[in-house]
Amino acid sequence: MNVRLKKLDLLILRSFMGPFVVTFFIVLFTLAMQFYWLYMDELIGKGFGVLMTMQLMLYMSTTLFPIALPLGILLASIMTFGSLGENFELVAIKSAGISLYRFMRPLIIFIGIISVLAFFFNNYVIPVTNLKSYSLLYDMRNQKPAMNIREGFFNKDIDGFAIRVGKKEKDGQTIHDIVIYDHTSGRGSDKLVLARNGRMYPSKDKRYLIFELIDGCRYEEDNTKNNHAQTRMEFGKWYKVFDLSKFAFSRTKEELFKGNNEMMNVSQLNDNIDSMNKKLDLSAKDLDRYLDPYFSLYQKRKEDSLTFRRVSKGEGKISSYKRSFFDLVPDSSRRRVIQTTESNVRSMQRLVTIVSSDVKLRKESINQFEIAWHKKYTLSFACMLLFLIGAPLGAIIRKGGLGMPVIIAIAFFIIYFIISSTGEKLAQQSAVAPWYGMWLATGVLLPIAFVIMAAARNDSGLFNKEWYQRGWLKFKTFLGGLTGRKKNKTAA
Structure with missing residues (x-):
């Protein structure tokens, strides 16, 4: 009996591994292509090579693991159990006295291991790949388009110049009918270069674009003294060098992106949350310290001072005055006292506003860090949750392949994604607590998973x-x- 159960464990694991690997990589490829199409317009035409594009796609594919893994598990579990049900293998197993839960046990253990590994991957690998992918994407999106001089069109990619080439030969270097307007002086296009023929080629280090012009003229206007003098110079061969340094791809330091919560692991998030909470506690003390000088009556005084003696006797209390405070102020000083009071009130209002804004920003930062902290766990738990939904659903559907299982899986994943995204948005807007928003999808779908498991156990139709x-x-x-x-x- 024990040997038979072990064979069944191997059977279910082998039946699951094939669909799981295939669906996971299909989902990952689909998500990666969606990312590429999203940013394609901003990346094409900037001269990036295949290696750099593949490097970006590799980084972004790694960051998409937390989304592709739960969906792959959901698809594979529905397809596996649906295929077993369609071939009446589940019926044979149940008729042998083996419950559905016992049959699912090896996969539950396997998915549990996957969930633990997914947490460590999400905690230690994803922050690094997020740092590298988003910094690389930022640099690539801000890269200027590659220099592209087309026939018959003025090119203004190089600051201060407008270049037109009448015709280009097939070699890409030989050019004819060249016109170059130079307005680097800031006084309009006061310099003009015309040439019949020439060559256009980059320097060896690719930092400069060299125009080797043949049989042409240079025109320069001098408008400094309003005499509109023009100089014409003919040449047999002349070189014009353009600096292409701004078209070179440069990388931003990755350290500038490390402050983002997506680039941190659980330990770093905890440190930042504790640090922000301590600063938040200090904000109330800072407000007292800022406002204390404006309440001179309640400041600590020396015991031998006149103010201390009056306050201690009750003479300085506001409640002891039976008339308006301004009635006690001499007419000669009243205007100055009112102006001073208004100035102090405005100063206190500014201080309160500054501290309030600071507190609000710190609370928002704490909120974002806590959301990222909970996300480390919810994405891993989603693997087990969607398996507990997918496996009994497959047993109920009793259909394998890519038809009904795919439709059901995508429907449930969309439900999970919508609830999860809604909860995260509510948490980001501080409408609900971070833990509530991030675990909302789990709280909604977990009871549904138990209901579906009970239905599958009772062979529900x-x-x-x-x-x-x-x-x-x-x-x-x-x-x-x-x-x-x-x-x-x-x-x-």
């Missing part, structure tokens, strides 16, 4: 057409019985 047909026939019979009794009563 929830997705069986015949089950609905039988239910409809029973309902029609029930309605017919009610109608018959009413007619008998009427006839009586």
Whole structure:
């Protein structure tokens, strides 16, 4: 009996591994292509090579693991159990006295291991790949387009110049009918270069573009003294060098992106949350310290001072005045006292606003760090949650392949994604606590998973057409019985 159970464990693991690997990489490839199409317009035409594009796609594919893994598990579990149900293997196993839960046990253990590994991957690998991918994407998006001089069009990519080439030979270097307007002086296009023929080629280090012009003229206007003098110079061969340094791809230091919560692991997030909470506690003390000088009556005084003696006797208390405070101020000083009071009130208002804004920003930062902290766990737990939904669903559907299982899997994943995204948005807007928003999808779908598991255990026909047909026939019979009794009563 034990040997048979071990064979069943191997059977279910082998049946699951094939669809899991295939669906996971298909989902990962689809998500990566979606990312590429999203940024394609900003990346094409900037001269990036295949290696750099592949490097970006590799980094971004790694960051998409937390999304592709749960969906791959959901698809594979529905396909696996649906195929076993379609081939009546589940029926044979149940008839041998083996429960569905016992049959699922090896996969539950396997998915549990995958979930733990997914957490460590999400905690230690994803922050590094996020740092590298987003810094590389930032540099690539801000890169200027590659220099592209087309026939018959003025090119203004190089600051201060407008270049037109009448015709280019097939070698890409030989050019004819060249026009170069130079307005680097800031006084308009006061310099013009015309040439019949020439060559255009980059320097060896690719930092400069060299125009080797043949048989042409240079025109220069001098408008400094309003005399509109023009100088014309003919040349047999002349070189014009353009600096292409701004077209070179440069990398931003990755350290500038490390402050983002997506580039941190759980330990770093905890440190930042603790640090922010301590600074938040200090904000209230800072407010007291800022406002204390404006409440001179309540400041600590020396015991031998006149103010201390008056306050200690109750003479300085506001409540002891029976008239308006300004009635006690001499007419000669009243205007100055009012101006000073208004100035102090405005200063206190500014200080309160500054501290309030600082507190708000720190609370938002704490909120973002806590959201990222919970996300480390929710994405890993989603693997187990979607498996507990997918496996019994497959047993109920009893259909393998890429038809009904894919539709059901995508529907449930969309539900999970919508609830999860809604909870995260609510948490980001501080409408709910971070833990509530991030675990909302789990709290909604986990009871559904238990209901589906119970239905699969009882061989529910929830997705069986015949089950609905039988239910409809029973309902029609029930309605017919009610109608018959009413007619008998009427006839009586």
